[in-house]
Amino acid sequence: MGIMLMLLVAIGTTLLCFLSAMATLRFLLSRQGWFWVLPLVLSVAFFYLSISPLYMVATEVISGSYQVEISPNRSVREIIPLIIVLLWYLMIITFRSALKLVVPDNKHLINTRKNLTEARYMERIELQKYYKLSRRKRRKEIRIKREHAGTRYPIKWVALFDEK
Numbered sequence: 001m002g003i004m005l006m007l008l009v010a011i012g013t014t015l016l017c018f019l020s021a022m023a024t025l026r027f028l029l030s031r032q033g034w035f036w037v038l039p040l041v042l043s044v045a046f047f048y049l050s051i052s053p054l055y056m057v058a059t060e061v062i063s064g065s066y067q068v069e070i071s072p073n074r075s076v077r078e079i080i081p082l083i084i085v086l087l088w089y090l091m092i093i094t095f096r097s098a099l100k101l102v103v104p105d106n107k108h109l110i111n112t113r114k115n116l117t118e119a120r121y122m123e124r125i126e127l128q129k130y131y132k133l134s135r136r137k138r139r140k141e142i143r144i145k146r147e148h149a150g151t152r153y154p155i156k157w158v159a160l161f162d163e164k
Contacts, residue, residue: 009082010053016085017047020092027092031106032099039092046085 021043028036 006078007057009078010050010057013082013085014047014050014054016082016089017043017050020085020089021047023089023092023096027096032103035095035099039095043088043092046088050081050085 021040024036024040024043027033028040030036
């Protein structure tokens with residue numbers, strides 16, 4: 001029971017570290033990216049530190065020499081990293097919310113991008129319509145030229161028609 005509890009605490013700590021690292025990486029690629037460089041470094045460091053207990057447990061269990069003696073002091077020491085990482089993850093989420101409130105969106109830039117993509121889309125549609133219309137006109141002109149020039153039908157057909 002105690003071994004499984006410590007293993008669950010270690011897995012939970014690693015999962016929270018991974019989630020915080022991925023969140024800061026995602027926020028690094030946002031508009032306020034420079035604010036997330038230091039939190040990303042700290043999250044990756046926490047993640048690296050949280051993997052080492054899992055690695056030790058996995059290697060010792062495979063070799064068969066893993067024995068744990070759980071005392072109340074040890075169980076408290078194992079839960080403290082989980083609490084620290086949970087507080088770190090909550091701080092990242094709070095920092096993200098605060099940045100969204102404090103740093104205003106650049107409405108001019110957003111509207112410019114929107115207008116540009118809309119203009120490119122409309123240009124593409126108009127270009128397709130133009131090509132379609134020009135193909136129709138070209139085919140009609142070719143058909144009219146053939147009728148006037150008398151080359152609408154192949155010469156063999158005309159010769160056969162003249163024979164009959």
